[in-house]
Amino acid sequence: MTQSANNPILELRDVVKSFGSKHILQGLNLSVSRGESLVIIGGSGTGKSVSLKCALGLLKHDAGEIVFDGKPVKDQKSVEDVRERTGMLFQGGALFDSLKIWENVAFTKINTGKVSRKIAKQEAIETLAKVRLGASVADQYPSELSGGMQKRVALARAIIDKPEMIFFDEPTTGLDPITADAVNDLIVEQVKALGAAAVTITHDMASVRKIADTVAMLYEGKIIWCGPVDRLDDSGNEYIDQFVHGRAQGPIQPAM
Amino acid sequence: MSSTVFNPFAAIGRAFLGATSEIGRLAIFAGRTLWACITPTIYLREVLRQCAQIGFYSLPVVGLTAVFIGAALALNIYTGGSRFNAEQFVPNIVVLGITRELGPAFAGLMLAGRVGAGIAAEIGAMRVTEQIDALHTLSAKPERFLFAPRVIAATLTLPLLVLIADIIGVMGGWLVSVGALDFNGTIYLRNTMEFVTFNDVITGLIKAAVFGAIIAIMGCYQGNNSKGGAGGVGRAATLAVVSGAVLILASNYVLTSIFVQVGL
Incomplete structure (x- = not known):
């Protein structure tokens, strides 16, 4: 299935990617419009992360x-x-x-040398405030922060340069439900504030319902359903139904 | 039937192709990294941090190694020399052995263990936790931000370490010779200074610079190629040490041959 979109910022057309004999993406079609938040769902090993990495050029598609x-x-x-x-x-x-929190957040600014380290630090602290982290964490190292705080720092690093599009790879994995909800809120808030397009991959249905404008389901290397988030519960697709309700019985075989 | 007969050839062919492709990958990696070492942008802050990590913190291990090597060398030369009444050559042979061969070789091998494994483990951990992917997405090149600073630091600091190891190694020989073999300390040092030449020292330092580059490149290469979580990082560290040590010994022979050829 091909997702239709107006004024797409990103399109994947018939993308194929294999690792040896494992055919991960088998003709993936996807498009995301400016300002749209697309969430890709799917079981483990279906190629969600691979599709993001292909889009970012971290993996070369075949x-x-x-x-x-x-x-x-x-x-x-x-x-x-x-x-x-x-x-x-x-x-x-x-x-x-090996870098302090503020150096992580302002990495591109320091790296390109466009601004002084002093200004870069100030901008990093301002961006940390947007994800509800105080200036006191700026001089700490990542290992000194909790998982939820690290995710917020990573979010700050992702938004500091005001990107036109943001990719989120399982942003709430490993977080407790309350922290996960807080991270979801921050994602929605910051993506809207930037007016950016967002592509999120997740297993977390609470995240899907909070973040998504559009949901696409990836199965066996292809998008098998794509639609607005409010159609998730009456999609008429047995794969979606099984995934949304987390049932072991159905057309999708559990990854064991 | 024919496939059974040709299986050994197929296995040899696969091994050969695997080895040549690995050498090719390593050559490309080393070429890119060395290019990043000599062209802008060079991250000086990272280079200085790595100089401290690789050079300064390796001083105790290199110093201890040198003192024991010098001491053992003096004892061995004394024992061997006494067979044909050549005990008086202990200072000469100790300083020659330390500066030309044992100083750089042992410092290189110790650093292959301490630094090579450390670099491979650190970069391997960055690989499996997607930090290297993150560098790419932040438009930073790992060969510039991660690999080049380590290679520059190892290439610059290992000669300094070897210079210190040379002095400590000679003093190790002096300690044993004066303390246990009844040499006169002043005469021992005078003989050492009169015998050692600039070429003896400089050839050892050139070797050290090459060994430093080898250690860092192998650590970065193995770490960058690690996969499969903690086990993969462990394998990368082991491979970095083994491949680094073998390449140090092989390049030691090649460099010595070149120095002999050119009369250094």
Whole structure:
């Protein structure tokens, strides 16, 4: 199924990706509009993370086409352009252990040398405030923070450069329900504030209902259902029903 | 039938292709990393941090190694030399052995263990926790931000460590010679200073710089290729030490041959 979208910022057209004999993506079609929040759901090992990594050029797809802002992403220059205009929140946060929190958040600003370290730190502290973290954490190291705080720092790092699009890889995994809900609220708030498009992959149905405008289900390397979040409970799709209700019985075989 | 007969050839072919492709990958990795070491942007703050990690914190282990090597070398040369009344050459052979061969080789091997494993484990952990992917998404190149600072730091600091190891190693030989073999301390040192040449020291330092680059490149390469969680990081650290040590010994022979050829 192909998701229809107006003014798409990102399109994946018939994307194929295999690892040896394992065919992970088998003709993935997906598009995301500006300002839209798309959530991709699906079982473990169905290729959700692989699709994000292909979109960001972290993995090279075997066939198909990825188009960002109307331009095909086919060489290193176009991949760099995508990365400069997008943010990414990794599953485990992926904060740099050796750097302080503010250095993590302001990494691109320090790295490019466009602003002084003093100004970069000030901007990092301002961005940390947007994700409800005080200035006191700025000089701490990632290992000194809880999992929920690390996710918020990762969110701050993803939004500091005001990206046009943000990818979230299982943003609430490993968090308690209350912290997860707080992170979901922050994601919604910050994505709306930026007017950015968002692509989130998650298993967490509470996150789906809170974050998504549109939901797409990935199964056996293809999108098998795509629709607005308010159609999730009456999709008429047995795969969606099984996944949403978390039943072991149904057409999807549990990954064991 | 024919497939059974040709199976050994297929296995040899696979092994050969695997080895050559690994060498190719390593060569490309080393080329990119060395290019990042000599072209902007160089992260000086990271280089200095790595100099402290790799150089300064390795001083105790290198110093201890050197003192014992020097002491054992003096005892062995004395024992061997006494067979043909050549005990008086202990200071000469100790300083020659330490500066040209044992100082750089042992410092290199100790650093392959301490630093090579550390680099591989750190970068391997960054690989499996997606920190290297995060670097890419933040438009930073790992070869510039992670690998080049480590290679620069190891290449710069290992010669300094070896220089210190040379002095400590000679003093180890002096301690044993004066304390246990009844040498005169002043004469021992005078003989050492009169015998050792600039070339003896500089060849050891050149070797040290090459060993430093090898240790850091192998640590970064194995760490960057690690996969599969904690087990993968452990394997990367082991491979970094083993491959680093083997390459140090092999390049030691090659460099010594070159120095002999050019008369250094």
